[in-house]
Amino acid sequence: MILELDCGNSFIKWRVISEDGSQRLFAGVVDSDSALFESLAAAPELRVSRCRLVSVRSDAETEQLVVRLRELLGVEAVCAQSASQVGMVRNGYEDFRRLGLDRWLAVLGAYHLGQRACLVVDLGTAVTADFISADGMHQGGFICPGLPLMRDQLSTHTRRIRYDRQVALAALQELEPGRSTAEAVERGCVLMLRGFVAEQLLQARARFPEGFEVFLTGGDADLVRDVVPGAQVVTDLVFVGLAIACPLS
Ligand SMILES: Nc1ncnc2c1ncn2[C@@H]1O[C@H](COP(=O)(O)OP(=O)(O)OP(=O)(O)O)[C@@H](O)[C@H]1O
Numbered sequence: 177m178i179l180e181l182d183c184g185n186s187f188i189k190w191r192v193i194s195e196d197g198s199q200r201l202f203a204g205v206v207d208s209d210s211a212l213f214e215s216l217a218a219a220p221e222l223r224v225s226r227c228r229l230v231s232v233r234s235d236a237e238t239e240q241l242v243v244r245l246r247e248l249l250g251v252e253a254v255c256a257q258s259a260s261q262v263g264m265v266r267n268g269y270e271d272f273r274r275l276g277l278d279r280w281l282a283v284l285g286a287y288h289l290g291q292r293a294c295l296v297v298d299l300g301t302a303v304t305a306d307f308i309s310a311d312g313m314h315q316g317g318f319i320c321p322g323l324p325l326m327r328d329q330l331s332t333h334t335r336r337i338r339y340d341r342q343v344a345l346a347a348l349q350e351l352e353p354g355r356s357t358a359e360a361v362e363r364g365c366v367l368m369l370r371g372f373v374a375e376q377l378l379q380a381r382a383r384f385p386e387g388f389e390v391f392l393t394g395g396d397a398d399l400v401r402d403v404v405p406g407a408q409v410v411t412d413l414v415f416v417g418l419a420i421a422c423p424l425s
């Protein structure tokens with residue numbers, strides 16, 4: 177079994193796939209290294225033989241996780257590294273090492289699945305958009321705060337924006353002007369995301385008149401999916417790229 181980890185800024189997405197990669201055996205989302213090991217301990221008949229991971233955390237945090245994987249599971253994790261090119265796909269950053277590895281892997285995954293020009297939007301702690309031309313050139317992208325950061329900033333920097341998490345979930349049943357703080361903030365922030373995605377779509381249309389594929393990923397992808405009819409929501413997009421960047425044989 178192969179353990180795959182996508183270590184984001186707030187959560188670790190993990191999954192266990194079969195040796196040949198054809199089956200997804202276990203999967204989960206956790207908020208800490210220790211929660212990860214608890215989840216793995218609870219997976220019945222888990223036998224991890226190999227491991228690959230991508231991390232946008234600090235080198236020290238990533239190294240600490242690699243050490244614990246070695247100690248607790250006896251596996252040597254292979255970590256995705258920056259590259260200026262993988263296959264046809266070329267990194268468009270001035271300094272390719274600066275492009276977030278989750279973005280780079282999502283770009284690799286999208287181009288592999290789409291086989292033509294692509295727009296990739298990843299909606300997590302941060303929201304990112306990346307453009308790839310039909311011949312595999314990454315043209316750069318955009319970064320902005322994601323939903324959790326927008327909410328937090330509003331409550332941190334105001335006195336009276338306060339509401340209950342449960343109320344917040346109910347507020348997103350529709351997007352009419354809010355009639356409570358929870359509705360006003362939750363819907364306002366979702367509309368920011370949707371506006372961002374709509375703008376990326378306009379840019380992609382202008383850049384790629386021959387047509388393009390849109391990929392949405394990240395925990396909040398469902399909140400914007402209907403902004404882009406025809407978009408593919410690929411929850412595992414980073415893992416698709418991880419398998420390309422870190423082949424294990
Ligand atoms: N099962 C889940 N656990 C945690 N968050 C979830 C879950 N399902 C949806 N979400 C949403 O996903 C968002 C977090 O996204 P995601 O897990 O893609 O990113 P992250 O690890 O926080 O950040 P990033 O990978 O961008 O650094 C939260 O805003 C939350 O609302």
Ligand SMILES: CC(C)(CO)[C@@H](O)C(=O)NCCC(=O)O
Nearest residue numbers: 232274275276277278279302319
């Ligand atoms: C933008 C995030 C936080 C998204 O997870 C990550 O890709 C990252 O830390 N990137 C480094 C900065 C950059 O991509 O330019």
Ligand SMILES: [K+]
Nearest residue numbers: 184278298300
């Ligand atoms: K991410």
